[in-house]
Amino acid sequence: MASNTVYLTEQEVQRIRTTVKENAKKRSELRGNAREARGAKDAISQATGAALMADMGSMTMDKAKESIPALAVGQPYPPCTKSVKELQPMKLADLTMETHHRGRQLSVKRASPVVMLTSRSWTMAQDEAGETERLELLLHKTRHRKDILDSNSTFIIKEPYFTLTEEGEPTLRIDHPSDLVVLPNTQDAQPLAPDAAPEEVEKRATSHKQKGNAALTKGDLPLAHASYTAGLALAARLPTPDLARDLHRNRAHVNLLLSQFDAAEADALAALIPSPPAEPVSDANDDASLRTAELNAKCYFRAGTAAYNLGRFADARAHFERQLSLMPQDKGATANRTRGGEEEGAGGGALTAVTYDIRDDRIRVAPVGLERAIVERTAKNPSLIGEVMGLYGDWDGGEGKGIESTEDGPVVDVFRVHDIVARNAFGAGSKDGQGGGASAGLWIRAAYLNHSCVPNAEREFVGDLMIIRAIKDIAAGEEIVHSYDESGDYEARQQALMTTWGFECACALCAAEKGDDAAVREKRAKLVREGDEFLKSAGSSTNKRLAIVKAKRLLAAIDETYDEKKYRGLPRLATRRLQQWLTAASARR
Incomplete structure (x- = not known):
């Protein structure tokens, strides 16, 4: 998983951990308590003021905190897997605290402006009885680049979740976008009669x-x-x-x-005019045939573009070839057709968040921009849901596992996406998964490749295209493996693999290093740190000959910590960076 480097003091870590645990305890103690009615006028006034302040940019302290938001995870719940018509109506007055109101649905109208923050948006909503309550969307709050709560004014909340915000305020919280049904503002004033x-x-x-x-x-x-x-x-x-x-x-x-590539391809194929000409049309006198060919070529181009963006490259190639057969003079399709066979990843935005996971008591920096992009992409293209959800994640979806849609549209479990990203995503341009900065991606095929510290393949990037390249001969039937982390420090590598990907590596190299005496590993780690300090200053050294001598001395010292017989045929990761520097420095002399 890719992340930016974020440094937290022990006090900050403890503050996040304590806040999340205390909030979870408070919500648990309030579970089942009846909702207390709000004063509508004061609540709406408060929301209006907060929205105005956010718009004016005067909430500087809150905005600073929102730039790298802190999010709690670890209490996942499945999205609603029933359609609206299968759910029984309820009112705001029926809500109970810290409850997922299963089998129920709530109709509300927006009653105040929307307060838009980086990781959430909220507003005040009213039901038909005039009761008012806070309505909040977490992280997955935009659709078509517009805030969902601000796009319309009437909503149906499926199986409402009534809880507390991190600040302790009662709220209707929506984590799964499919749990909020947006009703159209207007309809035909005079619907046409069936006859x-x-x-x-x-x-x-x-x-x-x-x-x-x-x-x-x-x-x-x-x-x-x-x-x-x-x-x-x-x-x-x-x-x-x-x-x-x-x-x-x-x-x-x-x-x-x-x-919306699934729908685009379906629409394009539905628009095809039957019986297109068997031969390319070039006779300008046959206007009707030429027009038919042009329209069908446009359809095939749109279908091919959609299939290409879905990663279905064989289908894309077939559509583009049909386009060219109708309009050979259209060279625009040739470039698309020749790119068939590439694999692309679901890239994400730069937004990151500090997350505290209650399940394993760990604080991480998560690429929530990528999570948000994957949720939106799969919701727009249901054919991708099964592919993404088939990847490994700690949360299996609970009761909603395997259900991908209802009559109201696609269903995407955002908690499962979070865990899948945590265990399968990489930073673009990074071999260790950690150096990609804000650029992260989920490559579905590559996610099925397992880790080994003794890999037979490595990944490279061309833009957002990941290339898996063999670095040694791979026999038929042999598993393709690459390294998720190439740290030369055994303890640091194992900690990174456990923290980010959730497993302890037991490859041949790790087995050998685990069997080393603790003093040997400590000595090796100390030499690696010396090597890292040397590499930081080596670029500014005016005496390259002396620098090369020092690098060779460090390299030899690290090599001495490896038993020749025990490590025969195994990579010595602790020497890799120094060896690479020496090779480059010697070539420049």
Whole structure:
């Protein structure tokens, strides 16, 4: 897992640990207590003031803390796996503290502006009875680059979780985005009757298409998508499919822009006009055939682009080849087609957070930007959910394991994603998983490769493309392994592997090092630290000959800590960095 280096004092570590434990204890003691009613006017006024202060940038202390937020993990729960219509309605007055109200659903309207912070957003919400309560989204709070709570005003909360914030304030907390159903603000004022004349249906469907086109021109992608979808519902009632194909084609383009690649490919293929010409069209006189070929080529291009972004490269190649067969003069597809066969990872943003995991009492720095990106990507593309959730993670999903969707849409367990990222992600550009800075990614195929301190392969990066390269001959049927951590210090390497990936390495090298006398390992570790200090200053040394002599002396001293017979055929990780420096320095002389 990639992370930025964050230094915490022992006092800061203890403060985070104590705060999380005390909050968990307090919530546990309040479990089952009836909700206490809030004063609506004061609560809304408080939220409005907080939102205004956040907008004005005057919450400097809170913003500083939010720049590297501290998050508690370790009390995971599954997302709701039922549709809204399967859940019984409830009111705010029915809530009880520290309770997941299973089998229930709550309808609310936003009653105040949204307070938007780095790792969470919150607002005040009211139900039909006029009761008011805080509604909070943790981490996964945006959709289509817009804050979910700010995008609409009416919501249904599935199986509401009523708890306390870290500051001790009662709140409806939503961790799983699929537990919040966003209801549209407006609908057709006059829905068409089922027996409406085809002319009226076509007129209304065309109006939706035009509205979608206008929204697309303005860059309002959600509105464009909604308009095309409304138009398609009507166009399906028409005796001819031409308008429906136009709407599918347009919506495919919008889905690509929204990174909804599953839907984009489906729309593009649904827009295909049957019986395209068998031969490439070049006769300008055959306008109808040329137009058909152009439209179908556009569909295949959009389908190919979608498949490529989903990592289904064989399908992408087939779609691009169909495009070229229809429009050989379109060279734009050639570049896409020739890139088939690459593998890409799900990259993440730069946001990191300090996390305290109650389950193992460990504090880590987690790439929550990557977690957020994976949740959003899989929610937009349900075909990826099974691939991601098939990776190893400490949290197996509980009762919701294996359920990927309901009638309301895809279901993604964010706690499982957190654990999967913790055990499978790497920093791009880093061989040890720790040096990638803010750039982290989850490469699904590569995640199935196990670790060994005696690897037969290594990873390299070209942008966000991970390449697994053999560094020795690998026999048929032999497992491909690479190193997650290349530290020369046995204790440091084992600690890193346990903290980040959750296992103790028992490879041949670790078995040999574990069997060394403690004094030998301590001496080796001390020499490695000396070598690291030397390498920090070696670049500024004016006497390269003297520096090389010193490096060789250190290298020889480290080599003496290895028993020749015991370590025959095994790498000596403690000497690696010095050896690499010596090789480069000797070549420059």
